Amino acid sequence: MKKKLLSALLCATMTMSLLAGCGQAAATGGAAGSTDTGSAAADSSEADSTDTAASAKAGEGSVYWLNFKPELDETIQALGKKYTETTGVPVKIVTAASGTYNQTLQSEMDKSEAPTLFVIGNAAGVKDWGEYAMDLTGTKIADELTSDAYNLYDSDGKLVSIGYCYECYGIIANPDLIEKAGHSMDEIKNFDGLKTVAEDIHKNAGSLGFDAFSSSDMDDSSSWRFTGHLANLEYFYEEKAAGSKWESCPESLTGEYLDNYKMLYDLIINNSLTDPKDLANGGHDAEAEFKEGKAAFFVNGSWEYAAVSGDVPNATMIPYYCGVAGEEKAGLNCGTENCWAVNANASEADQQATIDFMVWLVSDPDASKAMVEQLGIMPYKNAVESSNGFLKDAAKYEADGCYVMDWATNYQPNVDDYRAALVSALNQYNADQSDANWGLVKNAFVDGWATQYALADVD
Amino acid sequence: MKKKRSKTPRESIRKHFLLFMGPVLAAFSIGFVWPFIQGIYLSFCKFRLIKDAKFIGISNYVKALSDDSFMYSFEYTAVFAIVSLILINVLAFTVAFILTQNIKGSNLFRTVFFMPNLIGGIVLGYIWAMIFDGILSRYSTSILLETKYGFWGLIILMIWQQVGYMMIIYIAGLQAVPDDMIEAASIDGATRLQTLFRITIPNVMPSITICTFLSLTNGFKLFDQNLALTGGQPFIIQSDGSAIKTTEMIALNIFNTFYGSNKAATGVAQAKAVLFFILVAALGLYQLAVTRKREVQQ
Numbered sequence: 001m002k003k004k005l006l007s008a009l010l011c012a013t014m015t016m017s018l019l020a021g022c023g024q025a026a027a028t029g030g031a032a033g034s035t036d037t038g039s040a041a042a043d044s045s046e047a048d049s050t051d052t053a054a055s056a057k058a059g060e061g062s063v064y065w066l067n068f069k070p071e072l073d074e075t076i077q078a079l080g081k082k083y084t085e086t087t088g089v090p091v092k093i094v095t096a097a098s099g100t101y102n103q104t105l106q107s108e109m110d111k112s113e114a115p116t117l118f119v120i121g122n123a124a125g126v127k128d129w130g131e132y133a134m135d136l137t138g139t140k141i142a143d144e145l146t147s148d149a150y151n152l153y154d155s156d157g158k159l160v161s162i163g164y165c166y167e168c169y170g171i172i173a174n175p176d177l178i179e180k181a182g183h184s185m186d187e188i189k190n191f192d193g194l195k196t197v198a199e200d201i202h203k204n205a206g207s208l209g210f211d212a213f214s215s216s217d218m219d220d221s222s223s224w225r226f227t228g229h230l231a232n233l234e235y236f237y238e239e240k241a242a243g244s245k246w247e248s249c250p251e252s253l254t255g256e257y258l259d260n261y262k263m264l265y266d267l268i269i270n271n272s273l274t275d276p277k278d279l280a281n282g283g284h285d286a287e288a289e290f291k292e293g294k295a296a297f298f299v300n301g302s303w304e305y306a307a308v309s310g311d312v313p314n315a316t317m318i319p320y321y322c323g324v325a326g327e328e329k330a331g332l333n334c335g336t337e338n339c340w341a342v343n344a345n346a347s348e349a350d351q352q353a354t355i356d357f358m359v360w361l362v363s364d365p366d367a368s369k370a371m372v373e374q375l376g377i378m379p380y381k382n383a384v385e386s387s388n389g390f391l392k393d394a395a396k397y398e399a400d401g402c403y404v405m406d407w408a409t410n411y412q413p414n415v416d417d418y419r420a421a422l423v424s425a426l427n428q429y430n431a432d433q434s435d436a437n438w439g440l441v442k443n444a445f446v447d448g449w450a451t452q453y454a455l456a457d458v459d
Numbered sequence: 460m461k462k463k464r465s466k467t468p469r470e471s472i473r474k475h476f477l478l479f480m481g482p483v484l485a486a487f488s489i490g491f492v493w494p495f496i497q498g499i500y501l502s503f504c505k506f507r508l509i510k511d512a513k514f515i516g517i518s519n520y521v522k523a524l525s526d527d528s529f530m531y532s533f534e535y536t537a538v539f540a541i542v543s544l545i546l547i548n549v550l551a552f553t554v555a556f557i558l559t560q561n562i563k564g565s566n567l568f569r570t571v572f573f574m575p576n577l578i579g580g581i582v583l584g585y586i587w588a589m590i591f592d593g594i595l596s597r598y599s600t601s602i603l604l605e606t607k608y609g610f611w612g613l614i615i616l617m618i619w620q621q622v623g624y625m626m627i628i629y630i631a632g633l634q635a636v637p638d639d640m641i642e643a644a645s646i647d648g649a650t651r652l653q654t655l656f657r658i659t660i661p662n663v664m665p666s667i668t669i670c671t672f673l674s675l676t677n678g679f680k681l682f683d684q685n686l687a688l689t690g691g692q693p694f695i696i697q698s699d700g701s702a703i704k705t706t707e708m709i710a711l712n713i714f715n716t717f718y719g720s721n722k723a724a725t726g727v728a729q730a731k732a733v734l735f736f737i738l739v740a741a742l743g744l745y746q747l748a749v750t751r752k753r754e755v756q757q
Contacts, residue, residue: 102718103718106507106508106718109508110508110509110510128507129507132508277596277599277600277601278596280592280601280603280604280692281588281589281592281601281602281603283589414719416718416719417702417715417719420690420691420694420702420704420719421694421696421702423692424603424692424693424694424696424702424704425694425696427601427603427604427692427693428604428693431599431600431601431604432599440696443696443697443698444694444696444702447696447698448696448701448702451701
């Protein structure tokens with residue numbers, strides 16, 4: 001009898017713990033959802049009175065945004081919460097970890113509660129995910145746009161995704177340090193000027209207490225600055241030489257400007273705080289090096305403005321000067337990978353709620369202010385104006401009649417594989433800067449493009 | 460009376476079979492059997508999202524088998540699995556043997572040797588990458604630059620992680636060797652080596668079976684340590700621009716195929732995964748059969 005009681009007790013505990021396990025999982029998993037619905041009920045009367053999203057009443061639709069910009073996460077989580085509080089529409093925002101957006105998107109899109117709002121940022125993305133995006137032509141959010149320049153269309157002319165911000169990249173410079181080293185920003189108008197200044201700073205780094213370039217690590221958190229962004233100069237000048245912008249991914253590259261890429265790359269790695277041989281596994285914090293005044297130059301983009309302008313208020317951005325004829329007229333690299341797409345398979349109510357949320361983000365004074373602070377600028381009629389210094393630099397170059405270097409890099413075929421091979425080749429080159437090793441880089445850069453193009457094109 | 464008592468537990472177990480086994484069976488079916496069947500089906504499909512899978516026959520298998528990088532990673536993995544199998548088991552047995560010789564502090568050593576097992580593979584990979592590069596950077600190189608560094612680096616990492624676990628299994632086996640057999644051997648005049656090879660090893664054969672099975676399948680399935688330590692670097696950039704990732708093992712190759720490339724590659728990755736399963740299962744079963752034959756009944 002005692003045994004029976006014991007076994008019954010054991011059974012009970014086992015089932016209880018099992019159930020408890022399930023219960024807990026459900027509770028944590030659904031936490032965001034359930035609190036949102038709670039407040040939805042409480043605030044539903046208020047929803048009608050708020051003007052921005054009056055059409056999306058509580059319970060009619062919900063928003064699930066799969067965000068791919070980790071630095072934006074904190075801001076939009078807060079905005080999502082605020083939106084739910086004011087309108088009652090449940091908003092769920094998930095941010096994919098750096099470099100894992102595609103994986104996350106693939107698994108999330110397969111779920112029954114798939115993202116209603118996600119990012120299709122480039123031509124390859126349109127090819128892969130375009131069929132899952134609704135046509136945004138004529139929607140309320142499309143009407144808010146001030147520019148069509150950042151929108152992505154598929155081959156049938158469907159408006160697959162629309163830009164929610166644009167960015168620029170180049171070389172961030174600290175004018176104060178450059179003056180301290182006895183130079184001025186006016187000297188840097190082309191590659192020779194940049195080279196003179198950088199090499200001089202590097203030569204005297206010991207006495208100056210700072211070096212020319214911050215570290216250019218080749219680990220995943222940093223290599224994209226060179227395999228993605230810096231590489232753009234090669235693509236762009238190739239495009240420019242051909243006379244027209246790429247409309248789709250070209251089958252192959254000529255590589256005629258690869259030497260210019262090499263000149264600037266060599267300058268960056270050889271006049272830096274870190275020995276090029278130590279870059280492979282990373283571990284240096286280039287942003288901190290620049291902020292702390294240990295380096296005068298930092299290869300990055302406008303999204304860094306919020307992070308660096310506090311410590312380096314005079315920070316300014318200069319173009320990729322790389323020895324191309326006429327580069328005195330070069331501007332910054334401007335474009336975007338930040339384009340919203342709305343899930344075509346979501347219910348109509350969810351699509352509507354999502355579009356209303358997007359409109360709110362770009363037109364509500366407080367919300368758009370928070371977004372612009374993080375993103376730099378938003379090409380929407382009612383968004384607040386940008387205070388981003390680097391974007392102002394970009395606008396100034398343009399006003400001065402300089403050419404904008406568009407983001408040809410967005411066409412990189414099979415982008416992850418292409419860049420991974422380039423990283424491996426650059427690692428070899430960093431350890432031993434021989435012609436043979438540069439040959440590897442050339443293979444990865446130029447031949448790799450054609451190979452990946454052929455692979456990506458297989459259906 | 461006696462008969463009744465021996466019958467009762469079995470009967471009640473039978474009666475409550477579902478209660479005990481049901482949750483496990485359900486979890487096993489949901490978490491393993493169903494995805495497994497679906498995975499096999501998907502290997503014959505072209506898909507971006509699973510719900511949109513389109514049946515296309517065996518062309519995924521043709522592509523998988525004609526993929527140079529898959530074949531390369533298969534060979535690399537096989538060499539890795541064999542080398543790690545031998546080294547891990549020899550070392551684990553040696554350590555276990557020493558620690559069962561009544562030396563002082565052996566409990567402390569057992570704990571210390573076991574501890575690396577408690578650290579996750581990704582963390583280990585990054586930590587060891589730093590350790591290796593700390594040394595290699597003195598010689599102006601890096602673990603990411605030479606295939607052989609990547610290979611031996613991963614072997615060292617796996618030994619460090621796995622020896623402690625295998626050691627515990629061997630210790631259990633060694634402690635179960637009957638003392639009277641050893642005593643009888645020494646009375647008969649057997650040397651220590653003879654005792655080891657004729658008495659001890661045949662008696663711990665069950666442990667050897669388990670350990671070799673575990674280390675062989677671990678070697679083949681290795682993923683996170685591989686991803687974190689080298690991620691496949693260095694690549695051989697072939698003249699046509701395609702890259703062979705020289706330290707990429709088979710599981711990482713499947714992962715990279717699935718997420719790295721284009722729309723059509725997800726099915727190919729599934730096909731690779733099915734081939735991989737067949738391979739590991741066949742090898743594991745074969746190895747079990749061979750070592751089981753050598754086990755002795757006490």
